[in-house]
Amino acid sequence: MSVSAEPTPAQPTERPVGNPAEQGSGSASVSAPAPGPASAPAGSAEALRPHAEDAFAAELAALAAQDDRPRPPRWRLSPWAVATYLMGGTLPDGTVITPKYVGPRRIVEVAVTTLATDRALLLLGVPGTAKTWVSEHLAAAVSGDSTLLVQGTAGTPEEAIRYGWNYAQLLAHGPSRDALVPSPVMRAMAAGMTARIEELTRIPADVQDTLITILSEKTLPIPELGQEVQAVRGFSVIATANDRDRGVNDLSSALRRRFNTVVLPLPESADAEVEIVSRRVDQIGRSLDLPAAPEGMDEIRRVVTVFRELREGITSDGRTKVKSPSGTLSTAEAISVVTHGLALAAHFGDGVLRAGDVAAGILGAVVRDPAADRVVWQEYLEAVVRERDGWKDFYRACREVSA
Numbered sequence: 026m027s028v029s030a031e032p033t034p035a036q037p038t039e040r041p042v043g044n045p046a047e048q049g050s051g052s053a054s055v056s057a058p059a060p061g062p063a064s065a066p067a068g069s070a071e072a073l074r075p076h077a078e079d080a081f082a083a084e085l086a087a088l089a090a091q092d093d094r095p096r097p098p099r100w101r102l103s104p105w106a107v108a109t110y111l112m113g114g115t116l117p118d119g120t121v122i123t124p125k126y127v128g129p130r131r132i133v134e135v136a137v138t139t140l141a142t143d144r145a146l147l148l149l150g151v152p153g154t155a156k157t158w159v160s161e162h163l164a165a166a167v168s169g170d171s172t173l174l175v176q177g178t179a180g181t182p183e184e185a186i187r188y189g190w191n192y193a194q195l196l197a198h199g200p201s202r203d204a205l206v207p208s209p210v211m212r213a214m215a216a217g218m219t220a221r222i223e224e225l226t227r228i229p230a231d232v233q234d235t236l237i238t239i240l241s242e243k244t245l246p247i248p249e250l251g252q253e254v255q256a257v258r259g260f261s262v263i264a265t266a267n268d269r270d271r272g273v274n275d276l277s278s279a280l281r282r283r284f285n286t287v288v289l290p291l292p293e294s295a296d297a298e299v300e301i302v303s304r305r306v307d308q309i310g311r312s313l314d315l316p317a318a319p320e321g322m323d324e325i326r327r328v329v330t331v332f333r334e335l336r337e338g339i340t341s342d343g344r345t346k347v348k349s350p351s352g353t354l355s356t357a358e359a360i361s362v363v364t365h366g367l368a369l370a371a372h373f374g375d376g377v378l379r380a381g382d383v384a385a386g387i388l389g390a391v392v393r394d395p396a397a398d399r400v401v402w403q404e405y406l407e408a409v410v411r412e413r414d415g416w417k418d419f420y421r422a423c424r425e426v427s428a
């Protein structure tokens with residue numbers, strides 16, 4: 026262990042901390058807006074969803090204070106501390122770091138190490154495997170800023186990756202650095218920070234190729250000005266892509282070579298998936314002011330079981346084959362179903378999550394294609410749910426919403 030027992034006091038937090046971390050305190054959750062001048066930076070106390078670096082500011086500060094391992098240039102934390110931030114742990118002074126990613130630690134170690142080399146990181150996987158989530162937390166832990174983000178779509182233009190122009194300025198004064206509007210990638214290069222590119226493979230292939238020079242030469246030429254922006258040490262790129270979507274462009278092999286690909290797997294066991302869902306539901310619920318649902322664990326396990334069985338095409342005891350519906354039924358969808366169920370229970374029930382609160386959500390997630398998926402669902406309902414011990418209430422609730 027090279028983490029010193031004594032916190033080093035000389036670690037200034039450079040970003041103003043807007044809201045004290047809202048997570049894991051165990052006490053009452055979201056408070057009314059504090060009186061006094063609204064000096065908090067945008068995107069903090071009142072944000073519907075604070076950025077990772079704000080939501081977990083206290084954990085990041087504690088890690089920075091106690092981390093005495095070497096840090097790559099411009100990194101806020103050492104690679105070891107970044108991995109600890111993602112996987113969770115307890116620091117020598119007793120500070121508890123909550124796990125953000127639930128899965129093999131090795132995956133996170135490989136991802137973090139990639140960022141410390143000169144290769145970019147590509148997080149690949151089926152929908153809902155936490156690619157975006159991991160990318161945000163990595164950027165927050167490494168650079169203290171997860172907002173240098175390009176959302177890839179079929180319409181993403183080159184300017185979104187390189188730079189654009191402020192046309193009023195351009196027409197009035199001609200091309201100049203003042204008229205140039207840097208992309209998040211350009212800003213990350215200049216500042217030695219982490220840029221994020223979401224859904225890389227949705228970006229048209231010729232636009233994707235803009236990244237080749239950036240990633241291999243680490244420079245972004247600005248021919249209009251006869252200048253270039255050279256990446257400063259500390260610059261890196263995290264891209265995400267999912268391998269299931271239709272209408273996805275392939276990565277050119279030239280670009281693929283510049284990325285180290287890390288595949289994020291589906292949760293390996295039902296227990297791991299239940300843990301992910303309950304952890305996230307708890308966090309989301311707190312940010313929505315929903316009451317905690319200590320008795321909701323059974324329902325969460327039920328949602329996860331249904332999703333896993335339908336996804337894998339076989340019941341958890343391995344006895345009965347079932348058909349899989351057309352949707353992906355990812356962990357992310359299980360999280361939405363349970364969160365929605367909790368809201369139903371809070372607003373229209375007695376606050377306790379019950380079968381009836383999740384049934385409609387499950388039906389909506391499973392039946393994407395009204396004809397084919399409905400048949401799959403009915404078969405599953407009659408052959409599996411109906412026969413299972415202790416699932417009568419759930420069967421009834423599902424029958425009610427399926428009718």
Ligand SMILES: Nc1ncnc2c1ncn2[C@@H]1O[C@H](COP(=O)(O)OP(=O)(O)OP(=O)(O)O)[C@@H](O)[C@H]1O
Nearest residue numbers: 125126127128152153154155156157158267356357
């Ligand atoms: N292994 C995991 N550990 C922690 N959280 C997880 C895990 N898998 C899924 N999640 C949760 O699932 C939710 C959705 O994840 P996210 O949006 O990052 O998925 P994604 O892989 O980017 O999906 P998409 O391909 O649809 O963009 C997040 O709230 C995340 O916390």
Ligand SMILES: [Mg+2]
Nearest residue numbers: 156157158265
């Ligand atoms: Mg995503």
